[in-house]
Amino acid sequence: MSDHSERDLLRELFPETARELFGSGAGATVPTLGLYPVADGRMALVSGGHLSELEPLEQKGTKAAHCDLCHVTRSRSEAGVFRVRATERTTLYLTLCLNTEHCQRRAGKQGLEALAERVLSRVAVGREE
Numbered sequence: 001m002s003d004h005s006e007r008d009l010l011r012e013l014f015p016e017t018a019r020e021l022f023g024s025g026a027g028a029t030v031p032t033l034g035l036y037p038v039a040d041g042r043m044a045l046v047s048g049g050h051l052s053e054l055e056p057l058e059q060k061g062t063k064a065a066h067c068d069l070c071h072v073t074r075s076r077s078e079a080g081v082f083r084v085r086a087t088e089r090t091t092l093y094l095t096l097c098l099n100t101e102h103c104q105r106r107a108g109k110q111g112l113e114a115l116a117e118r119v120l121s122r123v124a125v126g127r128e129e
């Protein structure tokens with residue numbers, strides 16, 4: 001029962017992203033934890049029933065970037081800066097490897113959980129577990 005309402009909530013918050021992730025049909029598998037590339041270079045961070053949308057920012061400078069997920073230092077061309085609008089007043093900036101598949105493998109489940117906690121603790125979704 002909670003699956004259904006969670007998905008409904010996500011559709012309400014991020015209709016486009018939810019559609020890309022879960023499809024529009026019933027019975028689609030809902031990912032429980034992970035970063036998923038969606039359209040326009042955006043990423044979706046999913047943890048349990050929560051979803052945050054990561055919006056890519058213009059690259060500035062040529063300094064090396066430190067990935068907030070796998071904690072590897074990368075060149076600017078290998079990493080991107082993403083903005084997460086947590087609440088109306090809170091915006092979080094994350095640096096992430098552009099090759100998210102390898103990045104997530106390096107970070108492992110623990111790394112993903114830590115990142116999700118960091119992001120979602122600022123996101124007021126307005127619902128309790």
Ligand SMILES: [Zn+2]
Nearest residue numbers: 067070097103
């Ligand atoms: Zn990384």
